[in-house]
Amino acid sequence: xxxxxxxxxxxxxxxxxxxxxxxxxxxxxxxxxxxxxxxxxxxxxxxxxxxxxxxxxxxxxxxxxxxxxxxxxxxxxxxxxxxxxxxxxxxxxxxxxxxxxxxxxxxxxxxxxxxxxxxxxxxxxxxxxxxxxxxxxxxxxxxxxxxxxxxxxxxxxxxxxxxxxxxxxxxxxxxxxxxxxxxxxxxxxxxxxx
Amino acid sequence: xxxxxxxxxxxxxxxxxxxxxxxxxxxxxxxxxxxxxxxxxxxxxxxxxxxxxxxxxxxxxxxxxxxxxxxxxxxxxxxxxxxxxxxxxxxxxxxxxxxxxxxxxxxxxxxxxxxxxxxxxxxxxxxxxxxxxxxxxxxxxxxxxxxxxxxxxxxxxxxxxxxxxxxxxxxxxxxxxxxxxxxxxxxxxxxxxxxxxxxxxxxxxxxxxxxxx
Numbered sequence: 428x429x430x431x432x433x434x435x436x437x438x439x440x441x442x443x444x445x446x447x448x449x450x451x452x453x454x455x456x457x458x459x460x461x462x463x464x465x466x467x468x469x470x471x472x473x474x475x476x477x478x479x480x481x482x483x484x485x486x487x488x489x490x491x492x493x494x495x496x497x498x499x500x501x502x503x504x505x506x507x508x509x510x511x512x513x514x515x516x517x518x519x520x521x522x523x524x525x526x527x528x529x530x531x532x533x534x535x536x537x538x539x540x541x542x543x544x545x546x547x548x549x550x551x552x553x554x555x556x557x558x559x560x561x562x563x564x565x566x567x568x569x570x571x572x573x574x575x576x577x578x579x580x581x582x583x584x585x586x587x588x589x590x591x592x593x594x595x596x597x598x599x600x601x602x603x604x605x606x607x608x609x610x611x612x613x614x615x616x617x618x619x620x621x
Numbered sequence: 622x623x624x625x626x627x628x629x630x631x632x633x634x635x636x637x638x639x640x641x642x643x644x645x646x647x648x649x650x651x652x653x654x655x656x657x658x659x660x661x662x663x664x665x666x667x668x669x670x671x672x673x674x675x676x677x678x679x680x681x682x683x684x685x686x687x688x689x690x691x692x693x694x695x696x697x698x699x700x701x702x703x704x705x706x707x708x709x710x711x712x713x714x715x716x717x718x719x720x721x722x723x724x725x726x727x728x729x730x731x732x733x734x735x736x737x738x739x740x741x742x743x744x745x746x747x748x749x750x751x752x753x754x755x756x757x758x759x760x761x762x763x764x765x766x767x768x769x770x771x772x773x774x775x776x777x778x779x780x781x782x783x784x785x786x787x788x789x790x791x792x793x794x795x796x797x798x799x800x801x802x803x804x805x806x807x808x809x810x811x812x813x814x815x816x817x818x819x820x821x822x823x824x825x826x827x828x829x830x831x832x833x834x
Binding site for chain 2 (some may be wrong): 450451452453455459495499501502504509547548551552596607611612617
């Protein structure tokens with residue numbers, strides 16, 4: 428828990444330098460699946476950010492106060508995935524009961540988030556770096572914002588690509604991968620930032 | 622899926638095995654399990670390690686899920702699948718940590734992330750929960766080999782272009798004269814992964830192996 432990385436360093440690093448999508452390849456299924464429309468991309472990004480933050484809080488507490496004292500850190504994979512699955516269910520039920528329009532906006536993406544590698548990824552990154560609870564929350568927030576940012580950029584570009592004349596065999600996924608490669612090159616420019 | 626009720630067990634076993642390599646190739650046809658495909662294909666060593674891991678987990682989870690398919694209530698099947706898969710991933714990660722630490726280090730968080738690899742949960746849901754054990758084994762092996770071939774292709778291209786040489790577990794097999802002095806380092810960086818996979822998908826579509834959208 429004695430980690431010296433400052434909160435701002437963690438945040439900037441997660442948003443720009445170690446961006447979840449273009450540098451760590453986490454959460455690619457929604458990135459290519461949901462990024463066809465701008466509005467869907469935004470809802471998905473917010474839903475993932477929310478679940479990532481809640482999962483980070485829950486798993487960091489469990490890791491530091493249950494797994495480490497009992498010396499069963501190797502159980503973290505099973506515990507984390509169960510916590511995430513339960514959390515996603517709770518968030519889904521809560522949103523459905525309290526705000527039906529919000530549920531209609533991103534309720535359908537919630538079940539998919541359980542198997543989104545971004546959520547399990549952030550909890551494992553927090554555990555590997557021994558982040559405290561506050562550091563975990565900030566790293567999850569940064570990761571989520573970075574994910575949302577890329578999802579929005581990507582969906583904006585893909586809405587334009589729909590109108591462009593793309594070679595037949597490049598249509599759909601292949602061109603999306605090429606766009607991702609170019610975005611990834613652009614984001615490499617941030618690597619000297621810190 | 623093609624109905625093969627008339628065929629003998631052996632033939633059906635081979636059909637389920639071969640189907641995973643070509644017709645439902647997890648990487649190029651279904652485009653599942655992208656995180657490991659892109660992240661660990663920096664070197665052929667990593668790709669081999671990841672494939673071995675995926676085959677182990679896929680085989681283990683397919684066998685167990687197929688065995689318990691008749692006693693698992695439909696409502697809780699997904700949590701059951703996830704726990705079975707997570708158990709095998711834990712075993713795998715402990716084995717790698719104990720016996721091959723360098724590989725464990727270089728795979729990093731992508732080893733535990735096999736839990737959320739859509740290929741494995743996908744096979745449990747689509748195949749193992751409604752098929753006998755023997756065919757589930759064939760399916761796991763087929764999909765596993767299909768995955769291995771795909772990520773080997775990607776990692777071979779990335780390692781050769783990105784470093785100018787090919788080395789497997791420390792021994793250099795060959796090195797290309799000019800390329801090894803000034804390699805295209807972009808290919809072993811994150812953008813190279815997207816580029817190689819995108820171009821491969823386009824190539825397979827152009828050749829007619831995959832259908833156009």
